[in-house]
Amino acid sequence: MPPTPILALAGFMGSGKTTVGTLLARQLAWRFVDLDARIEETAGLRIPEIFERLGEPAFRQMEADQLRAALGRAQELKESVILALGGGTYAQPGAPEFLRNAGIPVIWLDASPEILLGRCMTMTGRPLFRDEPSFRALYAQRLPSYQLADHRVDSSGEPARVVAEILTRHLVPAGNAILLNGASRST
């Protein structure tokens, strides 16, 4: 895989994409882009409102559009970017192939459904977090997609440790870009 100035973080709700991504970007002195935040800014609505008023298919369309826009902007400006995907982005049909073809490495932040559930219970603003059975079912349904990521990192621990693991075990600096360490798949 050639050096790339963009690294995407995938993972289920509560996996720490935003927290880990913010810290990682700070350490690398890269820009942090949060796909959910981009969608909210562009739509002028919070995510629960988008789901409520426009429905999930409209949200998925915005998500796909903003993903393309974020990659395009980073490439155009030659900016080095850590891109936090939404929890469902990488599980949408064609998303892993799209990112692979664009040459964007993806790290899957993985944690057990129990840990993810514990984190999401205390937070609001997630329209797809309804109850434990549906949360677990969605996790199981999406797992095969996350397993397509280039690397898997255990994200059950403290965010700072997750970042340290990514920096020491998974990334090799290459100027203002990074290489993923080895060509290993997450499975």
Ligand code: S3P
């Ligand atoms: C979603 C996860 C959310 C957000 C939206 C849909 C999902 O992102 O994109 O609510 O489909 O799992 P987080 O994983 O950042 O909560």
